[in-house]
Amino acid sequence: MPDDIAEVYRNTYPALVRFLYRKVWDAERAEDLAQEAFARALVHKPDNTRGWLFVVAANMARDEARRAARERRHLTLLKSEPDAVHSAPEEEIDANTQRTRVRAALDQLTPRDREALLLWDSGLSYDEIAAQTGLARGAIGTTLARARRRLAEAYDAAQEGGQHVARG
Amino acid sequence: MSHVDEGTLHAYLDGELPSGERAALESHVAQCEACRARVNEERALVERASTLLRAVRPLEHPVPPFEQIRRAPKRSPWRVRTSFAWAASIVLAVGLGYYIAGAGVYRRASQMAEPTNVAVQNRPADKAAAPSAPSAPSARDEARPSTRARQEVAERRRLTNEREESGDTQNRAPLAGIVATATPAPVIDSSAMAKVIVRGAAPAASMQRQDAADTWPRIDRQTAKTILGTDPVGLPDIATLQIRRSPDKKVVVVEQALDSRTVIQLFQQPNTNAAGYAFSEGARGGRLARFVGNLRVEIGGPVSVDSLNRLLELVRPLP
Numbered sequence: 007m008p009d010d011i012a013e014v015y016r017n018t019y020p021a022l023v024r025f026l027y028r029k030v031w032d033a034e035r036a037e038d039l040a041q042e043a044f045a046r047a048l049v050h051k052p053d054n055t056r057g058w059l060f061v062v063a064a065n066m067a068r069d070e071a072r073r074a075a076r077e078r079r080h081l082t083l084l085k086s087e088p089d090a091v092h093s094a095p096e097e098e099i100d101a102n103t104q105r106t107r108v109r110a111a112l113d114q115l116t117p118r119d120r121e122a123l124l125l126w127d128s129g130l131s132y133d134e135i136a137a138q139t140g141l142a143r144g145a146i147g148t149t150l151a152r153a154r155r156r157l158a159e160a161y162d163a164a165q166e167g168g169q170h171v172a173r174g
Numbered sequence: 175m176s177h178v179d180e181g182t183l184h185a186y187l188d189g190e191l192p193s194g195e196r197a198a199l200e201s202h203v204a205q206c207e208a209c210r211a212r213v214n215e216e217r218a219l220v221e222r223a224s225t226l227l228r229a230v231r232p233l234e235h236p237v238p239p240f241e242q243i244r245r246a247p248k249r250s251p252w253r254v255r256t257s258f259a260w261a262a263s264i265v266l267a268v269g270l271g272y273y274i275a276g277a278g279v280y281r282r283a284s285q286m287a288e289p290t291n292v293a294v295q296n297r298p299a300d301k302a303a304a305p306s307a308p309s310a311p312s313a314r315d316e317a318r319p320s321t322r323a324r325q326e327v328a329e330r331r332r333l334t335n336e337r338e339e340s341g342d343t344q345n346r347a348p349l350a351g352i353v354a355t356a357t358p359a360p361v362i363d364s365s366a367m368a369k370v371i372v373r374g375a376a377p378a379a380s381m382q383r384q385d386a387a388d389t390w391p392r393i394d395r396q397t398a399k400t401i402l403g404t405d406p407v408g409l410p411d412i413a414t415l416q417i418r419r420s421p422d423k424k425v426v427v428v429e430q431a432l433d434s435r436t437v438i439q440l441f442q443q444p445n446t447n448a449a450g451y452a453f454s455e456g457a458r459g460g461r462l463a464r465f466v467g468n469l470r471v472e473i474g475g476p477v478s479v480d481s482l483n484r485l486l487e488l489v490r491p492l493p
Contacts, residue, residue, distance in 0.1 A: 012240045019237045033232035044243045104229045111226070127227050132190040148181030150188070151216070154223035161226055 014055045015044055021128040022063055028124055029067035030074065031109065039066050057134050060125060064138075111160035119153035126150055178202060178209050183216045242487065390418040390427065395492075398426045403444050405491040407466045412438075414492065428492070438475035438485060445470040466490065 019040060026036035043062045052058035112120055118139060125135045136143040178186075178199055185191045186199055203209045398406040398417045401424070408414055408428045415429045415437065428440045445468055462479070463472045464486050473486045 015240050015243065016237060020234055023234075024231055027232040028227075028230055036232055037235065037238075041238065041243055048243065101229070108226050108229045112230070123223070123227075126188070127224065132185065132188070145181070147183070147185030147188070147190070148179075151180040151184040151219075154184070154219050157226060158219060158222050 011044075011047060011051075011055055014047075014059070018056055018059060018129075019044070022059055025060065025124055025128040026063050026067055028109075028112065029064070030070050035070065039063060039070065042066065054137075057130075057137055060128070060130065060134075061138055064121070107161055107164050108157075110164055111157050114160040115153055115156050119149055119156065122146060122149045123153040123157065177206065178212065180216070183213060184220065187213070187217055187220050390420055392416050393419050393426070398428075401426050402442060402469060404468055406440075407442055407469055407471055407489050408440055408492045409438065409485060409488055410490055410493075432475075432477075436476055438473065438477075438482075440489060441472040441474070442466075442469045444468055462486065464489070 022040040022043060023033075023036050026039050027033055030036055030039065040063065043059050043066065046062055047055055047059055050058070112123075115123065118141070121139055122135055122141065125138060130138070132143055132146040135141070135146050141149060182191065182195065182199065186196060191199065203213055393401075395406070395417065397419070401419060406417060406426055406428050409430050412430045412432065415431050418427050418429070419425065420427075425441055425443045428442065430438050430440070432438060445465055462474075462482060463470060465471070466489050471486070471489055473482050473489070475482060475485070477485075
């Protein structure tokens with residue numbers, strides 16, 4: 007009997023979608039995968055549903071990323087960026103720019119640092135992050151500190167770089 | 175206590191420091207100005223990082239009802255591994271041969287009028303193929319009723335019959351030779367169903383119409399249960415028009431009306447052969463086949479593939 011999986015579902019679904027989104031960068035796909043993860047949880051009835059869900063989600067996202075990378079290679083051949091051209095409201099452009107920069111900054115973290123940071127931001131505890139990443143619990147604080155610092159630095163570096171270019 | 179290290183500080187700020195350590199840290203920080211300054215610096219960093227991460231949040235939609243997940247678990251194993259998908263597609267290729275060989279029995283059942291039945295062949299609506307679909311209605315077209323409906327249906331039926339006569343062997347039974355172009359726009363009465371029928375993808379050009387014929391005799395619930403070995407499945411809260419069976423008594427079709435013109439057909443049979451599994455995997459993207467309990471269920475109806483997919487996810491044993 008999946009003890010309180012409906013409850014876990016209500017509490018964890020948005021966090022799981024967020025976690026997945028930051029890995030697959032496609033909101034709809036993230037929701038699909040999150041639902042898929044819950045569907046599997048119903049079958050497997052894991053002891054620690056929440057932790058289990060994030061492990062499964064991470065695995066699915068990794069498979070997904072590989073697949074997406076393959077598809078992208080094909081797409082870039084076919085598509086010449088029509089999306090960015092049409093006019094969008096200014097704040098939307100800002101939001102998009104910021105999203106792109108944060109995403110780029112996240113990409114500069116080591117996989118382990120990024121994973122810890124995303125899991126923390128999805129609401130997992132240090133214990134849960136330790137269980138999932140295989141890090142010692144005592145190392146989570148250090149890992150998160152490093153991840154946060156690198157994220158901010160990478161973001162700022164890109165920001166400055168962009169401004170230099172903009173100012174010529 | 176010596177000066178506080180960065181990791182401990184972050185654990186403290188995250189509220190994850192065990193109480194003993196926390197007390198020690200707090201008493202040290204109370205006396206150490208340098209460490210107080212660090213606490214504030216690191217706190218700013220923690221906030222900065224979480225602000226940045228907020229920029230990469232997806233738009234949050236309402237959490238879908240849990241029941242929706244509950245009904246779908248059977249589908250899950252099929253997404254697990256790409257390597258499995260490869261293996262399955264090979265099995266599919268083999269299984270398809272058998273299916274085609276046995277398709278004649280269903281093809282004979284293909285000359286009838288309403289209700290209509292829709293499905294795809296072994297691939298879901300291929301976006302690349304969609305634009306070439308003859309008079310394929312857009313999602314928006316589909317959402318509103320059209321007076322041209324009947325004409326289009328007639329025209330499409332004509333095209334389909336031609337296509338069928340030309341022997342399109344890619345189709346398979348019992349959904350063989352079927353069409354799909356969403357006949358325009360059923361007005362959906364049930365609000366539950368209306369939520370489901372939303373995003374219509376343009377149906378694939380490859381889909382063809384087939385009307386399950388009255389060579390499929392009507393049966394009652396009990397007979398259906400005997401054939402299937404379990405209760406037949408259908409869409410909850412929707413009127414069941416009739417239940418029929420295939421001439422070979424292996425397939426049961428439950429026909430349900432979303433509205434007066436929109437009949438959804440649910441073909442179901444006990445899941446016995448490996449090819450059935452493989453087909454499910456092959457059709458995964460379109461999800462026109464699914465396992466519900468021990469039954470393999472295929473869906474057809476004059477709505478978009480996308481809507482069929484969503485309806486299929488709602489299928490459950492009839493009460």
